[in-house]
Amino acid sequence: MSDEDFSLVSNHGEPLSSELTQIAKIRKDIEKYQESYEQALTDQNELKKARDHLQVMTEQFSQRSSKIRNTMLEEETDRDKGLDLDKERLATMQAEEKRLLGDIEEMQAELNHMDELNRQLKLQTQVTTAVPERRVVFTGVTGAGSCSFDMKPQIQYPMEGGTALVTFEDEEVAQKILSMKYHDVKLGECCIRLEAKPVQLLMPSHIEMETHVCNRRVLVSNLPKNSEEERLLDKLELYFSKRRNGGGEVDSSEMMHDSGNVVITFVEDSVAKGLTSKETYNVELFGKKNKLKVTPFLNGEITKLQTRMSESRRTVQLVGIPDIMEEDNMQDNLEIHFQKSSNGGGEVDAFVYNPLGKTTLAVFEEDCPESS
Template identity: 55%
Template sequence: MSSDEDFSIVINGDTDTMEGIQEQIVKYKEQHRLVLQEQQDLATGVYKVKDLELQFQRRTNILRQALEEDDASHAKTVENETMRLASLRRDEVRLKEEIDAALEQQSQLDKDNYHLRQQTAVSTAVPEKRVVFTGVTGNDAKTQSFEMKPHVVYPMEGGTALITFEDEKVARKILEMKEHKVELGECTITLEAKPVQVLVPSLVEMDTQICPHRVLVSSLPSKLRGEVLLDKLELHFSKGKNGGGEVEATDMLHDSGNVVITFVNGHVAKGLTDQQQHDVNFGKKEKKHKVKVTPFLNGKITHFQTRVSECSHTVLLAGVPAVMEQENLQDLLEIHFQKSSNGGGEVDAFLYNPLGQHSLALFQEECPIKD
């Protein structure tokens, strides 16, 4: 473009006079001022826009940071709630297991309670047994016990002998001497005295329950025993009119004198024990005798402990050679230990087991045993 096109002045008035020119100058100055004012306003607007932009940027950063913190807090909350939910589920599983265990325990308690009720029923219907005070007092610390009859089998090695003295002090003296020289005619043998130790029960726990097929009959007539008594009982209790039924077996308990009757059917025993007292005819000339019918208990050992105890009256003699016949040697040894000059005393029992043989010695209730 030419300079004429860049700058053009349009004079709408009289420009030939000085007043017209001045008027135009004033007009252009006003236009210039307006342009400068507009530029200043634009600059101010740009500044304000930039300031608003900065403020918006700051607010955006703050909001972004707050959002990130909220996201982190929400994630932490979700994690905590997830962990809490997992813990609650574990607690739920544990509580369910505890409930199942409690239900199982309750079931076992119900069974035990039923068992105890049965035991109570039995304890109130046990056979009567006469007792008498003998003048001997017991130790309260040992009241938790029950009567047992020892029946201990003791294996003997060959070349040994068992000797039981009447006096416990004699047995203790023989043990203290340890070695004993015994003259057997032309020869002398040396024996070693050792204590006899046996295993005896120290704790026995039993689980018992009422047998549905058996009853225990007590209070029987003292004049009638053996097969005749069993036949009379079987005849009476096999009849339905007496509350009985088909009898499978009758057994005499010789230690107590009572009788166990076994029925084929399981419902018979319960009816007989509920009545307890029964009148039985044991002979034509005799009037009926009243017997007592009580439940019969089946039992099994659930816990058994033993302890080693020393027999206080019995001594084991070891190292017995086979120098003569068994009977002759046993007699000579017994004579030797009966003499007080040899430290012995009165002998209650003597058993010799020769070399090359194995014997089993039976210790029963008569054998005093000390802990």
């Protein structure tokens, strides 16, 4: 061998140190790639965890979506059911509203009828003869408590134009005419339609009076019947005006036609008391002696009056009568029509017709049944 220095070479003739350097570099690259691989594995695990988490969230979201969808379907179903119920309620309320409107119309018609009735009653209350005046004779008997009087009321009923009042002998006939309500009456070649209505009257039901003996009046009874009123009053005034007969100056005298007695009013207060203390007097009237009775006269004042509504059972009011013929002819035709049983009528006791444009007061008295 030569004494010259030698060095390790590669198979290719390159120096070995260079290869070592390259190996070291490769090793570093391997380490670097190893780190990158490990980092990639770590990232892969994290991505897997993230994917698993997303899958869980997706499943939960799907469940929640399904739950919400079912809830929305249930709510929609309930809403549809509620809408159907609301429609039914609306239909029921509309039917109830229609019924109430009908009731309101009926009540309005009834109110109009009551207003008309109230108007007629106001007219009746303006008539002063609702309670007739009665003369009362004191018989000398006294006692505690109150006394009662049997009074027959006399009511004046205002009739409007174009109406008639018909009173039947039979109550059933009047009620039948009212139940038929409308009546077609033939007048020659034309025909009119009338409406039958009941007659409502305001009647006294309870009357309280305060009475006291009049100091200036006396009641003379037991008078001769069928005597001329004016001559009778003159003779009584002449007799009771004389002092020797216990009388005095006469202010007035009045015949009470319902009883046939006479009320004499004196100027002085003491005369009446003196005459009633003797009570009987023999007076010559028309050539004959008469034993007259002189009693105190009571003045009365109404302190309490109660009234009630009463419907005439035998009288019917006919309204809507046109002015197409003379009054007498119209009354005769109407009375004939309602006398016929074929028209639902019967025997007529009284008939009053008031044409259009006129006002008439019809007088009603208490309907006393005939004694058998």
